Amino acid sequence: MAKRKLVIGLGSGRTGTTSLAAFIDAQPNTLCTHEAHPIPWKVSIPDLNKTLPSFVARYRKLEKDLREKGIESEAIIGDVAFYHIPYVIFYLKAFKVKFVCLKRPREEVVKSFLGHTDRHQQGHNFWSKTDDHVKSHYNDFTKWVHSIWNECFPKYDGKNRKECLEQYWDEYYKIAEVCEILMPANFKIFPTTHLKTIEGQKEILRFLGYKKGNLFPDGVIVKNHNGQENKNTPANFETVTL
Numbered sequence: 026m027a028k029r030k031l032v033i034g035l036g037s038g039r040t041g042t043t044s045l046a047a048f049i050d051a052q053p054n055t056l057c058t059h060e061a062h063p064i065p066w067k068v069s070i071p072d073l074n075k076t077l078p079s080f081v082a083r084y085r086k087l088e089k090d091l092r093e094k095g096i097e098s099e100a101i102i103g104d105v106a107f108y109h110i111p112y113v114i115f116y117l118k119a120f121k122v123k124f125v126c127l128k129r130p131r132e133e134v135v136k137s138f139l140g141h142t143d144r145h146q147q148g149h150n151f152w153s154k155t156d157d158h159v160k161s162h163y164n165d166f167t168k169w170v171h172s173i174w175n176e177c178f179p180k181y182d183g184k185n186r187k188e189c190l191e192q193y194w195d196e197y198y199k200i201a202e203v204c205e206i207l208m209p210a211n212f213k214i215f216p217t218t219h220l221k222t223i224e225g226q227k228e229i230l231r232f233l234g235y236k237k238g239n240l241f242p243d244g245v246i247v248k249n250h251n252g253q254e255n256k257n258t259p260a261n262f263e264t265v266t267l
Contacts, residue, residue, distance in 0.1 A: 031084065031120040032057065032233055033113075034105030036127035037197040039137035041217040044245040045127055046105035048220060051239050051262060052230065056087060057103035064108055065176040084120070101233075108177040110197065113204050117211060123233055124212040126201045127220075135190045142186065146172075152189035154180040220245040231267050239264050 032049055034057075036042045046059035062083055087102050109116070116122050142148055151174055179196065183189035204212040213232050219225025221244035230238040239262040 030101045030234070031116070031122040032101055032103035033109050033116060033122060033124045034103065034127070035110050035124055035201065036105075036107060036129070036217070037134055037194055038107045039134045039141065040127040040129040041220055041245075042105045042107065042127060044220050045125065046103070048226065048229075048241070048245040049101075049103050049105065049125075049233075051241075052101070052235060053237060053239070053264075054100040055103065056091065056100065057105065059104070060106040060108075061104050063106070063173050063177050064112070066108060066111055066179045067176070107197075110200055110204075113200075113212065117208065122211065124204065125229060125233065126205075126212065126214045127217045128198060128201070128214050129217040131191065131194045134194055135187060138190050139186060148186070150186040150189060151175055151178045152181055152183070152186070152193050154182055227265075227267055235267055237264060238267050 032055075034042060034045045034049065036045070043059055046057050049055060050057035084102060091100050091102070110126075113124060116124075142151070149172075151172070179193060181189045181192040183192055198214075201212075201214055205214050215225070215229055219229055223240050223242060226240050226245070227238065241262050243261065
């Protein structure tokens, strides 16, 4: 069992996971990353033999870095990424861990993914069993190269991206709901809108076990692809007792 607490942030994607990582990282004695170590969705013995040791090794390195910097042993390490959810039970066995899962309405997530993949992945369907585009990522408009994200998403038989995304959202939150029922002390689903309010932010931090927290009165906002201002600075949060 790891001495330090591990926090794993979850969400299907397009749910505010970047903001969640920034919010957790802004807390006292906390180091939290976002999608730092992509891992495949498919859970099999070969995958686990390769993936979990590398994740544990990365976790141990972060622990060593914190010790060398003299950061207290109560410090929390975290990572936020959609692809962790198939591994919940394995993390639970290996670490002292809590899971925060963001949830956004299905139609909003699908619409956001469609727009995002149109703008940044040339409309690739990473969720399809049959679309050849999922095998590669079009780079610089000149050549096809392998995409690390292909292996991170599950695959479906939908007729198009929209149908595949709807099936993905359904499966993702069925898994999340089962986890929340089976391990309520360790796993909790929060609406994405919690990041926009003080009370919502407090609820997340209390679940994670913080006694004091840094809250953002204007909501947690991070820089996005449109160049939105990053407001996660000391001047924009207030520290309170929870």
